[in-house]
Amino acid sequence: MLAKDLQMNTPAKESADLASLLSIHRDEIIARWAKKIQNFPNTRYQKFSLGDISDWLDRDLKCILLTLDDLRNSPVETCLRESALRYLSEGFSMYEVSKGLFLFKQAVMPILQTAFPSGSPAAYEAIAKIDTSVSELICQYEYLFSEEFRHLAVYDERQRLAESESLRRTMAALLQKLNLDEVLEIVCSEACRLTNTTGSAxxxxxxxxxxxxxxxxxxxxxxxxIPVTDTLAGQSLNLGKPIVENSPSEHLHAYHLNPDLKSLLIVPLTIKGTNIGVLDVVNKPGRFTEDDIRIMGLFADQAAIAIENARLHKQSEQLAVLEERQRLARELHDSVTQSLYSASLYVTAAQRALQKEKIDVAADNLQNLRNMTHEAMLDMRLLIFELHPPILEKEGLVTALRTRLESVEARAGVRTEFQVEGNGQIPLYIETELYRIAQEALTNVVKHAKAQQVKVHLIFNSKFFRLRVWDDGVGFDSTTADQSGGRGLTGIQERIKRINGVLKIESTPGKGTELEVSVEI
Incomplete structure (x- = not known):
């Protein structure tokens, strides 16, 4: 740019041209400035790398460029406040920050000497504007380094720490809940508490x-x-940012034409770039503030994770139910149906033997028929317990397992022993999986182990829960069974994974079997 062109411009135009010039050479200026600052003796800057210093100077240069327009505008104030907080947090003194800003003039001089003829009015004007800008920044920093600002900064930091702790506690509570309705209720309640509003959705x-x-x-x-199109909620989703309406009566939303609505804040719920919905809070005394928008933005990010986690858990439960039904259908076909078909064959054989007056043959067939129907009854009883665990939801795992032992194993002629050590509560979904694991183990005892005795031991602890099932049956080669997935081990291992448990099985042919499941609470 020629000097005579600058002289013909208005002051506002000159400032804009100077700002553009500095912006074009931004990287060069920062690199030269950072080296000068790092070499300045007896300052805290020497403790930091050129990369760290360059990051700070990039923000300072942004402030300088903004001051060439108007120091009083909001972007400049925000920029200066953020820079001051960072310098204060690193222990810089006002003297050190001032020295750093004065070195800016030395860093920018080579650019000015190239752009303007030496000694020209335009060059003097540019240098004067830079001096003025730096001086104004130093004056602003002096206030920001004052005790008054320090107190405000400390208060602001404590406030944010309190909000962060509140969000952490809320997230921990949300992730412990896997029921979608419970999660949604917590989300709305906490949203109202965080913003001091009267309602949420x-x-x-x-x-x-x-x-x-x-x-x-x-x-x-x-x-x-409500539709996504042409609504405030849809607009929030499409823009990917909160929308505040302190006078929302003119727009279409879920509370449309409700005379009690005074103010509305809508925040998008997004997870991994995918929209899943919106979170509303309504009727804050006074008006919604920037702090409300900020805190709700942070909260919505965590709420979206918890909601999606609960939805995925619900889907996995539905899938597990479907798989369980399909498995029971196969069991019904493979065991009970085959037993009933075999029983019908023994009936026919017994009839023919009686017709031929072969009493001994008929008696053998009737005995086989009796054994077959007894086996079918046992299989049906097992399937009924698998289809609907009795009183599990109402009275818990302890009562459900005790009832199972009395209703199935004891009736099958197996001696049972049931022990409970300690007491405590575990989530229902974990109880259900543990019951299914115990159920599979006990079914193996009845159908395969030829055991005379089975023991079930439950151990409750403040940190973990443990389930042991032991029998004195024929045992098996645990290595071979583990590799083949036999004796229901595949299903047991899948359930263990769903509850983040640890499975231990000890068995030797002829020496019985012990199964142990441990779950951290």
């Missing part, structure tokens, strides 16, 4: 609609679903 995405999955407080949504 979660709308989950279904095709091109947002369905109200839960709502609490007041006012409540007046519709149960």
């Amino acid at each position: 979660v709308l989950l995405l279904e095709d091109e609609w947002l369905k109200v999955s839960i709502s609490i407080g007041n006012p409540l949504p007046v519709v149960q679903r």
Whole structure:
């Protein structure tokens, strides 16, 4: 740019041209500036790498470029505040920051000497503007380094730490819940608490609609679903950012035309770049603030993870139920149906023997028929218990296993022993998986082990839960069975994985079997 061109420009235009010039040479300026600062003696800068210093100077240069426009505008204030907080957190003094800013002029001089003729009015004007900008920044930093600002910064930091701790506790509580309804209720309750609002709702995405999955407080949504298109919630999803309406009556949303609605904050629920819905909070006393938007943005990220986790758990449960039904159908065909067919053959054989007056043959067939129907009854009893664990949900694992031993193993002529050590509660989904594991082990005892005795031992501890099933049956080669997936070991291992448990099996042919499952609580 020629000097005479600069002289013809207005002051605002000159500042803009100077800012553009510095922006073009940004990397060169920062590199030269950082080296000068790092070599400045007896300052904290010497303790940091050129990369760290360059990061700080990049923000300072941004502030300088903004001041060439207007020091009072909001971007400059935000930029300066963030820089001051960083310098303060690293222990810099105002003297050190001032020295660093004064060195900016030396770093930028080679650029100015190339751009403007030496000694020209344009060159003097550019240098004067840079001096003014640096001086103004130093004045602003002096306030930001004052005791008043330090107190404000400490308060702000404590506030954010408190919010972070609150979010951490909330997330821990959410991840412990796998029931979707419970998760949604916690999300809405915590959203109201964090923003001091009177109501909240979660709308989950279904095709091109947002369905109200839960709502609490007041006012409540007046519709149960809204389209994604042409609605505030849909706009929030499409933009990927919160939307605040402190006068929301003119726009289409779930509370449309509800006279009790005063203010509305909608935050998108997104996980791994995929929208799953929105979180609403309504009617904050006064108005929603930037802090509300910030804290709800952080909370929504965590809420989305918890909601998706609960939904995936529900889907896995549904899949597990389907697989269980298919397995029971195969069991029914392979055991009970075959037993009944064999029984019908023994009946026919007995009839023919009686017709030929072969009493001994008929008696043998009737005995085989009796054994076969007894086996079919045992198989049916096992299938009934597998299809619906009795009183598991109502009275828990201990009562369910005791009832199972009395109803199946004891009736099959196996001596049973049941011990419970300690007491405690474990989540229902873990209880269900443990019951199924014990069920499979006990079924092996009845159908394959030829055992005379079986012992079931439950151990409750504050840190873990342990289940042991022992029998004195024929045993098996655990290595071979593990490789082949026989004796139901594949199903047991899959259930162990679902609850993050540890499985231990000890068995030797002729010496019985012991199965142990440990789960951390």
